[in-house]
Amino acid sequence: MYTLFYYPRNASLAPHFVLKALDVPFQLELVDRKKVAQKSAQYLRLNPTGRIPTLVDDDFVLCESAAICLYLCEKHSEKNLIPDAPQAKAEFYQWLMYLTSTLQNELMVYFYPERHTQNAIMYDDIIKTQQSRISDALAILDQKLGNNSYLVNDQFTVCDCYMFMLCIWADEIAKPPLSFTNLNRYLKNLAKHPAIASVCEYEETDLTIYK
Incomplete structure (x- = not known):
């Protein structure tokens, strides 16, 4: 087990x-x-x-x-949480890497500005800068989604699990994921997925904003 x-x-x-x-x-x-x-x-x-x-x-x-x-x-x-077809699998890896190496990294800087400067006066400036960088990354993902229900290959994959996690983290920024049209629809749809709903209930993560 x-x-x-x-x-x-x-x-x-x-x-x-x-x-x-x-x-x-x-x-x-x-x-x-x-x-x-x-x-x-x-x-x-x-x-x-x-x-x-x-x-x-x-x-x-x-x-x-x-x-x-x-x-x-x-x-x-x-x-089938990873696509089988070569091109779909390559696209899957592309977006998973984007989520981990770009969006997640930008969020880490936002949450922990003290790790990126020895001058406390700079904390607010770092946070403000990161808000913009995170919004830019979300805009790219919003454009990628378009009218699709899932991020890759029109099927529920690890990318969607990862995206939902990061968007939960980002829900406190000035321009949160739900403020983007496609992300709003996508996240509200994902919040209904049995696995996501069950885990969020277990971890006491309130999904009210996704209703």
Whole structure:
């Protein structure tokens, strides 16, 4: 059985969505960030990066949210959370990389400005700049979506799990995802997906704004 080390609304959210969508047996192990448990000696022996999530599959240990998602989907390829056709699969990887290397990175700078300057006076300027950069990334994703129900190949994939996680994180910025026409429709549709709805209920993530 899989064990996912998680914390609500953390980067473990996407793998949690994936596990639920795959409908495979798994258990959750809370890593209490309020107590900085991710930096404890016990957790660091499991995941030396001191970050969440971590997946344990028997004696195999894997970290990094996107890598966990891909591993799970490749083990359960019959569930079709990764497209099969070469071009569709290439597009899938393209947008997953965009989400992880662009949107997620911009959000991390926004949430943790203190990690990017030694001058506290600069915090507000970094946050303001990041609001604009995040909005630019969301605009690209909004354009990509168009009238489609899903991000890639008109099927529910890991990209949609990852996108929903990041858009939840971004819901507090000045121009949040729901302010974009296509993203608004897309996210409200995704919020009804059984896996997403179930996981958000478990993690006590309120989906009222997506109704």
